[in-house]
Amino acid sequence: MRNDSEKLHDIQEAIIKIDKYSVQGKEEFFSNELIQSWILMQLQIIGEAARSMSKEIHQKYPQIPWQDIIDFRNLLVHEYFRVDLKLVWRIVEKELPELKEQISLIIE
Template identity: 70%
Template sequence: MRSDLERLKDIQEAINRIEKYAVQGKQEFRANELIQSWILLQLQTIGEAARAMKPETHAQYPEVDWRDIIDFRNLLVHEYFRVDLEIVWQIVENQIPRLKTQIDNILSP
């Protein structure tokens, strides 16, 4: 069983993977189905890691919007036909940088 620390590192790694391709910009994201799929998979990974953490860990770091992360994961997994690529890109541009800072702060000594 993975620890919450390992799950936080999974989130950090997924963010790094998103950034690797998001740097190409919105136009490339919209045009390239492989990049779309890759980013969606990484967002799902983030949500899955957050969902699997203990409630105590969530309570310890209330600055992270765990509920929204988990809810978005549920949308990706169960209602994928409702996924709006505009919203996904907004998450990549606006939410991922903030989440990266939060996770980096949690993991830094």
């Protein structure tokens, strides 16, 4: 079983993987199903890591929207037909950079 530190690294690694392809831009994201699938999978990994982390970590770092991350993971996994790619891109562009910074600070 993975510990909280490993799960934080999983989140960090998934964000780096998203960055690798999202840097190609919005137009490429919307036109390339492989990039969409790749990014959605990495967002699921982020959500799964957040979901399985201890309550202590969630309480210690309340600035991270743990429940929103978990809820989005549940949408991706269980209600994938409701996934709005515009929302996904907005998360990638606006929210992941901040999450990346917060996770890096925790890991340090």
